Amino acid sequence: MSEHTDTQQPVEAREIMYREALNEALREELSANPSVFCMGVGIGQRGGSYKVTAGLLEEFGPKRVIDSPISEASFTGAGVGAAIAGMRPVVEILFVDFSLLVLDQIINQAAKYRFMTGGVGRVPMVLRTQGGVGNGLAAQHSQSLEAIYYHAPGLKLVMPSTPYDAKGLLKTAIRDEDPVVFIEHKLLYMTKGPVPEDDYMIDFGKADIKRAGSDVTLIAWSNMVPRSLTAAEKLASEGIDVEVIDPRTLVPLDKPTILDSVRKTEHVVIVQEAIRRGGVASDIASIIQAEAFDYLDAPIEICAGKNTPIPFNLQLESACVPQEADIIAAVRRAVGA
Amino acid sequence: MYSKQLLSELYRKLYAIRVFETQCIKLYRQGLIRGYFHPYLGEEAVAVGVCAALEESDYIVSTHRGHGHCIAWGAELKRMVAELLGRETGYCGGRGGSMHIADVTAGNVGANGIVGAGIPLGVGAALASHIRGDGKVTAIFFSDGACNNGVFAEAMNLAAIWSLPAILVLENNHYAVSTRVEDVCRTADMAERGVGYGVESHVVDGNDVLKVYDQARDAAAKCRAGAGPILIECKTYRDQGHHVNDPGDYMPKDVLAEYKARNPESICRKHMIDAGLGSDQVDGIEAEVDAELAEAVEFARNSAEPDVAEFLKEVESY
Numbered sequence: 001m002s003e004h005t006d007t008q009q010p011v012e013a014r015e016i017m018y019r020e021a022l023n024e025a026l027r028e029e030l031s032a033n034p035s036v037f038c039m040g041v042g043i044g045q046r047g048g049s050y051k052v053t054a055g056l057l058e059e060f061g062p063k064r065v066i067d068s069p070i071s072e073a074s075f076t077g078a079g080v081g082a083a084i085a086g087m088r089p090v091v092e093i094l095f096v097d098f099s100l101l102v103l104d105q106i107i108n109q110a111a112k113y114r115f116m117t118g119g120v121g122r123v124p125m126v127l128r129t130q131g132g133v134g135n136g137l138a139a140q141h142s143q144s145l146e147a148i149y150y151h152a153p154g155l156k157l158v159m160p161s162t163p164y165d166a167k168g169l170l171k172t173a174i175r176d177e178d179p180v181v182f183i184e185h186k187l188l189y190m191t192k193g194p195v196p197e198d199d200y201m202i203d204f205g206k207a208d209i210k211r212a213g214s215d216v217t218l219i220a221w222s223n224m225v226p227r228s229l230t231a232a233e234k235l236a237s238e239g240i241d242v243e244v245i246d247p248r249t250l251v252p253l254d255k256p257t258i259l260d261s262v263r264k265t266e267h268v269v270i271v272q273e274a275i276r277r278g279g280v281a282s283d284i285a286s287i288i289q290a291e292a293f294d295y296l297d298a299p300i301e302i303c304a305g306k307n308t309p310i311p312f313n314l315q316l317e318s319a320c321v322p323q324e325a326d327i328i329a330a331v332r333r334a335v336g337a
Numbered sequence: 338m339y340s341k342q343l344l345s346e347l348y349r350k351l352y353a354i355r356v357f358e359t360q361c362i363k364l365y366r367q368g369l370i371r372g373y374f375h376p377y378l379g380e381e382a383v384a385v386g387v388c389a390a391l392e393e394s395d396y397i398v399s400t401h402r403g404h405g406h407c408i409a410w411g412a413e414l415k416r417m418v419a420e421l422l423g424r425e426t427g428y429c430g431g432r433g434g435s436m437h438i439a440d441v442t443a444g445n446v447g448a449n450g451i452v453g454a455g456i457p458l459g460v461g462a463a464l465a466s467h468i469r470g471d472g473k474v475t476a477i478f479f480s481d482g483a484c485n486n487g488v489f490a491e492a493m494n495l496a497a498i499w500s501l502p503a504i505l506v507l508e509n510n511h512y513a514v515s516t517r518v519e520d521v522c523r524t525a526d527m528a529e530r531g532v533g534y535g536v537e538s539h540v541v542d543g544n545d546v547l548k549v550y551d552q553a554r555d556a557a558a559k560c561r562a563g564a565g566p567i568l569i570e571c572k573t574y575r576d577q578g579h580h581v582n583d584p585g586d587y588m589p590k591d592v593l594a595e596y597k598a599r600n601p602e603s604i605c606r607k608h609m610i611d612a613g614l615g616s617d618q619v620d621g622i623e624a625e626v627d628a629e630l631a632e633a634v635e636f637a638r639n640s641a642e643p644d645v646a647e648f649l650k651e652v653e654s655y
Contacts, residue, residue: 034469063468064468066499068495069495071491071492073457073491074457075457075491077454077457077461077488077492078458078461078464078492080458080461081398081446082464083461085396085462085465086465087465104451104454105454109449109454115432116439117432117433117437117439117447118431119430120429120442121447153655
């Protein structure tokens with residue numbers, strides 16, 4: 001059995017890329033359980049557009065690593081049906097933007113199945129996808145759509161920011177009894193980080209404090225985590241000590257870790273790449289004001305994407321999502337610096 | 338030839354669906370059943386013929402008009418009525434209701450409130466069997482209306498390219514709610530769409546349970562031999578409008594009368610008489626089902642409603 005852990009990785013772990021960490025998680029779970037299989041467009045022979053599934057077809061064969069036609073709604077639905085029938089599918093949707101084609105199967109079918117069957121049915125399926133801006137991928141390949149899935153009861157929602165988290169959380173997702181939407185970030189695939197070689201998993205609902213600090217609580221996920229950490233180092237040189245919390249799973253959300261930090265720092269910044277309106281940041285802010293209002297020294301700052309489709313032009317693209325300077329400015333506002 | 342036992346079993350199911358729906362419509366009129374109720378009356382032979390051709394370990398996938406599929410698959414009437422009444426003892430503890438009734442442990446993946454959505458689910462169950470090599474077949478029930486939803490084409494193609502053990506049971510009752518099939522499909526038989534995807538496709542009289550049964554048996558055997566999927570278009574008709582509150586005035590009276598005269602029970606009864614069964618034996622089956630249904634209604638009416646406080650505790654986990 002693998003050991004559950006929510007602690008930071010050991011110092012001596014080797015460094016691998018985010019995409020390699022995901023690949024290892026898939027390989028280990030495919031090896032460990034014959035019920036696990038992967039399905040998606042171009043995941044087999046091509047190894048996936050971002051190489052996450054590279055080599056899996058050769059190792060596990062075409063029944064376990066299935067190249068599907070571009071029929072997102074139906075192959076996702078087939079994943080849901082296979083999960084109901086006892087399998088553990090890992091379905092890949094190439095871009096989170098394309099997941100809009102499968103909303104019925106995810107929100108009306110997968111998310112509600114256990115509930116509608118009075119708790120008897122199970123959909124142990126993972127929907128792997130990736131979102132966020134890349135470099136000029138424009139309006140239909142750059143979105144951050146986690147709020148849609150956050151809003152649908154019955155789903156779990158995972159957004160890892162490091163190779164270590166990516167591997168441990170994907171393994172947990174595959175073993176979970178409920179449907180999990182697992183959103184990677186296209187700009188993180190090539191990032192490197194320490195990942196131990198031994199088997200490990202990361203519990204859902206356990207935030208990770210990526211940087212301890214005492215002046216302000218900064219909550220961020222996915223690609224906003226490394227950006228916020230860089231911002232935090234710069235702010236440290238100004239004497240502002242930022243605590244960076246990565247919830248890692250938005251559903252379930254680790255409220256205790258967030259609230260403990262808020263009670264300590266009394267200042268909050270929430271950074272989200274997704275557009276501001278109707279976002280997860282707004283909900284986290286509402287939770288904090290409801291449960292820790294008396295501790296807040298200042299209004300909660302939300303540093304989020306602009307309410308717009310993502311433009312093609314790179315300068316315009318950068319203007320739409322929080323950059324390091326935006327994060328630094330938001331922290332300064334929060335602490336009144 | 339068909340055994341007396343088989344004919345009796347087929348008739349028992351046909352009759353059970355007939356009286357279950359008729360009785361539950363009464364309960365609906367009394368205000369005991371709420372929400373949407375899409376009766377299967379008139380189409381019983383499709384579910385009964387197909388389910389009789391399958392093994393207990395197989396899977397079925399149902400639709401919003403799903404009571405008949407459940408009963409044909411062997412559901413207990415008491416847990417069926419209880420679910421329609423929203424009681425804790427129902428198949429889904431009152432959480433699902435008519436449009437979401439399922440019996441997962443028995444291989445009934447369930448009804449569906451979204452037209453067409455069950456087709457990919459069924460293809461997924463068949464994919465699971467294909468990967469495991471477990472020899473199971475999945476029968477996917479869907480309507481003529483679902484054939485104009487994109488997932489019909491997509492999912493049938495997936496089943497075709499992967500040679501999945503799936504029987505695509507197209508219940509052509511000639512109406513998508515109130516839209517006539519001939520207004521939304523250019524071909525006389527929707528089964529032609531299967532041919533276009535390289536899927537062996539058949540058209541049968543969906544009111545004759547033996548015709549459906551024979552075609553489904555052949556399809557199941559082919560699926561188990563790796564020659565799936567198979568599409569079977571069953572031509573049938575609703576006895577009434579889309580749901581219990583739809584008068585169905587758009588259905589031509591003469592066509593409706595013709596189909597009602599050819600109702601699945603009377604056709605099956607003729608098969609039984611031809612096979613040498615007496616009317617007393619038919620009456621005996623009906624009396625048994627009537628008694629079971631009366632008990633089922635009693636059971637459901639006496640069952641508790643779900644506990645709200647318990648439910649709110651469950652909800653915390655979301």
